Amino acid sequence: MSGILVVMEQRGGRIARISWEALAAAQRLGDSANITAVVVGAQTEVFAAEVAARAPGKVLRVEHALLLPYTPDGYIAALQQLIQREEPAYVVFPHTYQVRDYAPALAARFGQVLISDVTAISEVPLFARQLMQGRLSGAYRKLGSGICFVSVQAGAFAAESASSVTAGVDLFTPTMDAAQIRTRPGEPYRAAAQTVDLGSAQMIVSVGRGIKSQENISIIQELATTLGAEVAASRPICDAGWLPMERQVGSSGQTVAPKLYIAAGISGAIQHLVGMKGSQCIVAINKDPDAPIFEVADYGIVGDLMEIVPALTEAVKAAKQ
Amino acid sequence: MKIIVAIKQVPDREVPVRINAAGKWIEEADLQFAMNEPDAHALEEAQLLKDKHGGEVVVLSAGPERVATTIREALAKGADRAIHIECDDLAHRDALGMAQLLAAAIRLENPDLVLTGLQSEDLGMGQTGVIVAELLGLPCATLILHVDKNESGIEVKRELEEGWFQNIQLPLPAVLTIQSGGNKLRYATLMGIKRAKTKELRRLAATDLGVASAPVVSLEQILLPQKQKSTQMITGTPREAAATLVERLKTEVHVI
Ligand SMILES: Cc1cc2nc3c(=O)[nH]c(=O)nc-3n(C[C@H](O)[C@H](O)[C@H](O)COP(=O)(O)OP(=O)(O)OC[C@H]3O[C@@H](n4cnc5c(N)ncnc54)[C@H](O)[C@@H]3O)c2cc1C
Numbered sequence: 001m002s003g004i005l006v007v008m009e010q011r012g013g014r015i016a017r018i019s020w021e022a023l024a025a026a027q028r029l030g031d032s033a034n035i036t037a038v039v040v041g042a043q044t045e046v047f048a049a050e051v052a053a054r055a056p057g058k059v060l061r062v063e064h065a066l067l068l069p070y071t072p073d074g075y076i077a078a079l080q081q082l083i084q085r086e087e088p089a090y091v092v093f094p095h096t097y098q099v100r101d102y103a104p105a106l107a108a109r110f111g112q113v114l115i116s117d118v119t120a121i122s123e124v125p126l127f128a129r130q131l132m133q134g135r136l137s138g139a140y141r142k143l144g145s146g147i148c149f150v151s152v153q154a155g156a157f158a159a160e161s162a163s164s165v166t167a168g169v170d171l172f173t174p175t176m177d178a179a180q181i182r183t184r185p186g187e188p189y190r191a192a193a194q195t196v197d198l199g200s201a202q203m204i205v206s207v208g209r210g211i212k213s214q215e216n217i218s219i220i221q222e223l224a225t226t227l228g229a230e231v232a233a234s235r236p237i238c239d240a241g242w243l244p245m246e247r248q249v250g251s252s253g254q255t256v257a258p259k260l261y262i263a264a265g266i267s268g269a270i271q272h273l274v275g276m277k278g279s280q281c282i283v284a285i286n287k288d289p290d291a292p293i294f295e296v297a298d299y300g301i302v303g304d305l306m307e308i309v310p311a312l313t314e315a316v317k318a319a320k321q
Numbered sequence: 322m323k324i325i326v327a328i329k330q331v332p333d334r335e336v337p338v339r340i341n342a343a344g345k346w347i348e349e350a351d352l353q354f355a356m357n358e359p360d361a362h363a364l365e366e367a368q369l370l371k372d373k374h375g376g377e378v379v380v381l382s383a384g385p386e387r388v389a390t391t392i393r394e395a396l397a398k399g400a401d402r403a404i405h406i407e408c409d410d411l412a413h414r415d416a417l418g419m420a421q422l423l424a425a426a427i428r429l430e431n432p433d434l435v436l437t438g439l440q441s442e443d444l445g446m447g448q449t450g451v452i453v454a455e456l457l458g459l460p461c462a463t464l465i466l467h468v469d470k471n472e473s474g475i476e477v478k479r480e481l482e483e484g485w486f487q488n489i490q491l492p493l494p495a496v497l498t499i500q501s502g503g504n505k506l507r508y509a510t511l512m513g514i515k516r517a518k519t520k521e522l523r524r525l526a527a528t529d530l531g532v533a534s535a536p537v538v539s540l541e542q543i544l545l546p547q548k549q550k551s552t553q554m555i556t557g558t559p560r561e562a563a564a565t566l567v568e569r570l571k572t573e574v575h576v577i
Contacts, residue, residue, distance in 0.1 A: 072451075072462075096482070097463075104451040105454065116446055126541060143537055151519065185488075227577070245484070260576045290337065294554075296550055299419055299576075301555050311559040
């Protein structure tokens with residue numbers, strides 16, 4: 001029991017970046033030679049080749065017609081069989097929506113708990129993950145014997161570039177039956193046509209729940225207009241209908257990387273951060289000095305946004321004269 | 322349709338948290354508590370289904386005595402009755418241990434549908450509903466924004482990443498984890514608050530549920546998060562701070 005399985009995921013026809021990061025995390029848990037990158041699907045040859053060019057150890061294709069489209073029942077059944085055969089020490093996943101959907105049940109099938117959304121791995125090993133929406137960090141340890149299931153957060157581990165040797169590829173065919181799959185997924189769709197492209201904005205003023213009411217959004221709009229910036233928001237603002245959903249930044253919204261991102265009254269939950277961490281300059285305005293948004297900010301102002309945002313608008317006007 | 326909604330009481334997000342002396346959990350004496358936000362949306366979705374199709378909404382929550390206030394809140398919003406699994410050792414149970422408790426209580430009720438929030442605002446594991454489904458042998462779907470009942474079961478709207486969605490058909494009984502924002506939360510009315518006091522609140526002792534498994538993961542230590550960037554904190558009155566920031570944006574960031 002020294003093997004490490006890493007379940008790779010593809011998105012839009014390519015292995016997603018977060019899967020390479022999961023592979024990098026796995027290398028903190030053991031020897032590269034013991035790492036097996038797993039690709040799952042109905043036709044996995046192309047993905048297996050993509051992985052083989054970069055994976056440090058071996059590649060395993062878990063292939064069955066019933067594994068397309070993704071269903072939790074299908075993935076759990078297939079991976080359970082694979083894990084039983086391989087008896088690994090660790091199973092590592094990228095923390096995607098799909099992994100959230102099945103990995104906790106897969107771990108439970110082995111009497112284990114997925115240590116989810118891990119941000120760092122230190123000796124023992126201890127697994128760090130966020131608590132209280134990023135306000136605290138917890139160090140988790142696996143107890144007793146048995147397989148350790150871990151999922152890693154996007155952006156937490158640096159994906160390694162190409163490996164020099166091409167990994168060997170094996171095929172595993174699980175035994176599956178259509179009756180095992182109880183859910184019927186439909187085709188993915190997008191809500192409405194996007195009319196704003198925040199992705200190419202140079203400056204963004206983004207507002208969160210700290211704004212308190214819809215009327216107050218006007219102070220954000222004024223600052224944005226004065227700067228020549230786009231207005232964006234955290235999820236609760238769009239959920240409430242105070243701004244349209246197409247202005248939402250984060251894992252379930254848009255990913256942006258402007259020169260300047262001003263976050264006003266946004267706490268800095270990971271699902272928001274993944275959408276804006278790549279901004280060149282981040283300014284955080286928050287009344288709570290311990291808000292996680294300050295961890296990624298270049299400039300921070302602690303205080304009431306209802307006072308600071310209008311003052312900022314005035315200061316920008318003055319500077320532009 | 323009989324719907325069970327599993328609800329967690331969590332520290333109120335507006336109240337600052339402090340790490341306790343042992344470094345293993347937060348100082349509970351400082352805290353105020355509230356209903357976990359995604360769970361509130363799960364309760365709302367259950368009530369919308371009941372409004373449309375009839376049936377019963379049963380609230381289920383595990384935790385110490387204080388949890389009763391959150392249960393009362395759910396009853397005041399219109400849930401029909403409640404089950405409180407009394408246990409004082411939440412911090413020592415892992416996600417599997419917690420799910421085992423909930424699953425044992427749910428089994429006694431034989432519901433058509435089990436709803437819960439997709440994750441808690443404190444531990445944020447996002448696993449309880451998925452494990453409960455596994456333990457009960459029921460189909461499951463996560464990150465659900467909307468539920469429609471139809472002839473062969475339910476059709477749900479699932480959120481995918483980056484603004485995509487997907488509809489999924491499931492047979493009943495089933496377990497769903499609900500994402501925030503799919504519905505608008507109702508407020509408790511005065512009448513509702515009054516009636517909540519007369520509604521059935523059944524207490525089950527965790528020890529009576531016959532679940533005794535040792536934890537397989539443990540939270541060893543709680544720390545403050547590490548900074549990823551060195552932040553220049555700008556102080557002064559709002560006017561002074563604004564002027565300083567604009568100066569930096571001009572001379573250091575070159576965006577104005
Ligand atoms: C699967 C999933 C996907 C998600 N996708 C997204 C996503 O795409 N985008 C997203 O943003 N979120 C997303 N979320 C939600 C995310 O977890 C957080 O709940 C959300 O980002 C919080 O928004 P917020 O910071 O505006 O609100 P809160 O967390 O409530 O923070 C409000 C902040 O305002 C501050 N504040 C209050 N009053 C004032 C004042 N007067 N002046 C200054 N500051 C003040 C407070 O100190 C606090 O820090 C997702 C969650 C899940 C589980």
